[in-house]
Amino acid sequence: MTTTTMRAAWRPSGSEARATTTTGRACGARVTTTTTTTTAPVPRAWCVRSHTTRQGTSGAKGVTMGANGARRGWVRGGGCARVGAATAAAAAGDDGVGTAAAGAEAAAKRERVVAAKWAGSAPELPTRSSGAVGARAGSAMAEAGAARASKGAANANANASNQVDIMGETCPLGSGIWDKLREEAKADLEREPALASYLYSTILAHKKVEDVLAFVLANKLASTVLLDSQLLELFSAQYRKHKHLTRMMLADMQAVFERDPACDRYLAIVLFFKGFQAIQAQRVAHSLWLDDRKPLAFLLQNRISEVFHVDIHPGAVLGQGMMMDHATGVVIGETAVVGENVSILHGVTLGGTGTSKGDRHPKIGDGVVIGAGVTILGNIKVGKNSKIGAGSVVLEEIGEACTAVGIPAKVISRSPSETQPSLSMDQTSYMSDYFI
Numbered sequence: 001m002t003t004t005t006m007r008a009a010w011r012p013s014g015s016e017a018r019a020t021t022t023t024g025r026a027c028g029a030r031v032t033t034t035t036t037t038t039t040a041p042v043p044r045a046w047c048v049r050s051h052t053t054r055q056g057t058s059g060a061k062g063v064t065m066g067a068n069g070a071r072r073g074w075v076r077g078g079g080c081a082r083v084g085a086a087t088a089a090a091a092a093g094d095d096g097v098g099t100a101a102a103g104a105e106a107a108a109k110r111e112r113v114v115a116a117k118w119a120g121s122a123p124e125l126p127t128r129s130s131g132a133v134g135a136r137a138g139s140a141m142a143e144a145g146a147a148r149a150s151k152g153a154a155n156a157n158a159n160a161s162n163q164v165d166i167m168g169e170t171c172p173l174g175s176g177i178w179d180k181l182r183e184e185a186k187a188d189l190e191r192e193p194a195l196a197s198y199l200y201s202t203i204l205a206h207k208k209v210e211d212v213l214a215f216v217l218a219n220k221l222a223s224t225v226l227l228d229s230q231l232l233e234l235f236s237a238q239y240r241k242h243k244h245l246t247r248m249m250l251a252d253m254q255a256v257f258e259r260d261p262a263c264d265r266y267l268a269i270v271l272f273f274k275g276f277q278a279i280q281a282q283r284v285a286h287s288l289w290l291d292d293r294k295p296l297a298f299l300l301q302n303r304i305s306e307v308f309h310v311d312i313h314p315g316a317v318l319g320q321g322m323m324m325d326h327a328t329g330v331v332i333g334e335t336a337v338v339g340e341n342v343s344i345l346h347g348v349t350l351g352g353t354g355t356s357k358g359d360r361h362p363k364i365g366d367g368v369v370i371g372a373g374v375t376i377l378g379n380i381k382v383g384k385n386s387k388i389g390a391g392s393v394v395l396e397e398i399g400e401a402c403t404a405v406g407i408p409a410k411v412i413s414r415s416p417s418e419t420q421p422s423l424s425m426d427q428t429s430y431m432s433d434y435f436i
Helices: 044-092 094-119 131-162 177-191 193-204 209-221 228-241 244-259 266-272 274-290 294-308
Strands: 002-007 016-026 029-039 349-351 375-377 402-405 410-414
Touching (some): 177 209, 177 266, 228 244, 228 274, 266 274
Parallel strands (some): 349 375
Antiparallel strands (some): 002 016, 402 410
16 A cells, blocks of 8 residues: 655645545445545734734844944945045045045045034934835945045046145144145155055145144044044134134144154154144043033043053143153043143152042143152142152152152252253263262
């Protein structure tokens, strides 16, 4: 006897039938018997509910992917536009730098608008109810960002030959630092073509020195949850609002150039000297502190500490013309005040003592030089034009034009001279005859 089983296709609204055919012989005759059994189908509601659940989960993932795609489109689109415009200008020659900058500035404006939306200062984008729609929207925005980048580069390339270089005309204070900065960037570009995109995106694609610092600091301090586009908008807004930040930044740059023997170019200060960068970032954090935006100021302080290994409270007051050489391990407390033209080396602490609140940190006069590893504790004053030897611990006030050294620090010489030791970086004069 042979038995064959055939399974019928499942019908959503009917029953599932199973037919069994039996073929054999009885009394020499062929006999075929067919038996049909009916079983209840799998409930449609369960299938639909399961399908809906899977679809909802997929949709939620789509929304997330869409949002991420949109963000990458916004951020990368703006960045690609700057680099694309800069590369086009490089191909066209120096005469195209102005037009490249114009294209990059337009892209940067678009990026700032997007950053403002992410920061909540502009109307929110329409929400999507479907994951698939959200995913498509994110992909479309990413493609739009890439398209804007290509368009910016194309426009810069098309108009490069008809434009003149107008950069440097907006340099604040007429110091010439901005012109020199650009000249150095161009010279490096010619010597090392591999740096072309880097130098154009950081220096040559901008019109003002404060725009350069905003771009450099935003990229340095960005993290996975703190976008560079958000920081770029923040720094740019603070530079526009507080004009003195630019003046102080130029004074700091000139101070480093004149006092650091290892520095022979302004370009290196802006791009590579973390002490200078940490000071500029703290100045922006301090402006936020004064604007009563303290949570954001604390966030910047945290990022500055993580990236530069320099911990300066946003409430601390730093005078212009400040140089922080090497900078690693510098700690400056909330109520500390640092005068103008002060030079500080690595490992310096301007700290408090005890648990009392209020004014509890040192006050440093103009023209002071503080050697490596110095610790100054408490609400005490170090007079102007004084010098603190490396490794000293200062627990008492130091008068003007004094040289102090030791643990605890003792004044070993006084000079009536008005010369600021911070300018010459002389850290050893009047110390040769000192013995502990």
